[in-house]
C-alpha cells in the first residue's frame with residue numbers, strides 16, 4: 001500500500017503526494033473575478049507542499065454562484081485571472097484544480113459576515129434562484145423550478161466553463177455535486193419532486209449529473225483527471241443513501257470521471273450528522289472497496305498519522321483537508337517532517 005507522500009498518477013497526471021487542498025469559498029471575488037487576495041490565499045497552499053490545490057466552488061453561470069462574492073467561469077476574463085496562480089503552482093510541481101459549480105436553491109446570498117440578511121437583493125447583485133423543484137432550503141428564498149430546456153442550456157454552460165478552465169491551464173476539473181447544491185438537489189429525493197425524466201427513479205434523478213459529467217469530459221484533454229464531489233449520504237430518512245452512491249460511482253467512471261471526492265450532507269438543515277475525526281472516511285472506503293472507484297476522503301482529517309493511515313490502509317487514494325489548511329497552509333511540510 002502507498003503512503004501519504006507517495007505520488008499518485010491518474011490518467012497522465014502525476015500528483016507529488018496525496019495531501020490535497022479541499023475547495024473553500026472565500027467570498028472575495030468581484031463580478032466573479034478573483035482578486036489579489038486569492039493569489040496570497042492559494043499561493044500559501046502552493047508553496048506549502050500540497051500535491052493538489054482545488055479552487056473554491058466557481059459558478060458556471062452568474063446565477064450558479066453561492067454568493068455575490070463567489071468566482072465565476074462564464075467569461076474569458078474570469079478564466080484568465082487564474083493563469084498566474086496556475087503558473088506559480090506548476091513552477092512548484094503542484095497541480096491545480098477548480099470546482100465547477102451551480103448553487104441552485106442555495107445561491108444568491110450576500111457575502112457572509114457583511115450583511116444583516118441572507119438573500120442578496122437585485123440592487124446588491126442578487127438573482128432569482130432555481131432548483132429541480134420549488135422547495136426552499138431553510139432560510140433561503142423559494143426557488144423557481146427549472147424547465148427541461150434550461151437544464152439543457154446549463155449542461156452546455158458547464159461544458160463551456162470546463163473549456164475555459166482547461167484553456168486557463170488547470171490540470172484537474174472537479175464537478176461540484178455535493179453539499180446541497182444544484183446537482184445534489186437533483187439526485188436527492190428530498191429536494192427533487194419532479195415528474196419528468198429528471199425526477200423520480202434513480203436513473204432520472206442522476207440524469208442531470210450524468211449529462212454534466214459527459215459534457216465536461218468532452219472538453220478535457222485525455223490526460224487530465226475529472227473529479228466529482230458527491231454527498232455520499234443525506235444522513236436523513238428518505239434521502240440519498242450510501243448504497244445509491246456505490247451504484248452511481250461506476251456509472252460516473254464509465255462516463256469519464258476518475259475520482260469520487262466523497263463528502264456528505266448539506267441538502268437539508270435537519271440531517272442527523274455527528275461530526276468527529278474522519279467521520280466521512282467510511283463513505284470513501286465503501287465506494288473504493290465496493291465500487292472499485294478511486295476516491296478521496298475529506299472531513300476532520302487533521303493529523304499526519306491519521307491522514308497516512310487512511311492511505312496506507314487502502315481506505316482512500318488521497319485525502320483532502322479544508323480548515324486545517326487554513327490554520328496551517330504549510331501542513332504538508334510539517335507532516336512530512338513529522
Ligand SMILES: Cc1cc2nc3c(=O)[nH]c(=O)nc-3n(C[C@H](O)[C@H](O)[C@H](O)COP(=O)(O)O)c2cc1C
Nearest residue numbers: 022023024025056057298299300301321322323324
Ligand atoms: C471556509 C470553507 C469554505 C468551503 N467551501 C467549499 C466549496 O467551495 N466547495 C466544497 O465542495 N466544499 C467547501 N467546503 C467544505 C470543505 O471543502 C470540506 O469538505 C469540509 O470543510 C470538511 O473538511 P475539513 O474538516 O478538513 O474542514 C468549505 C469549507 C470551509 C471551511
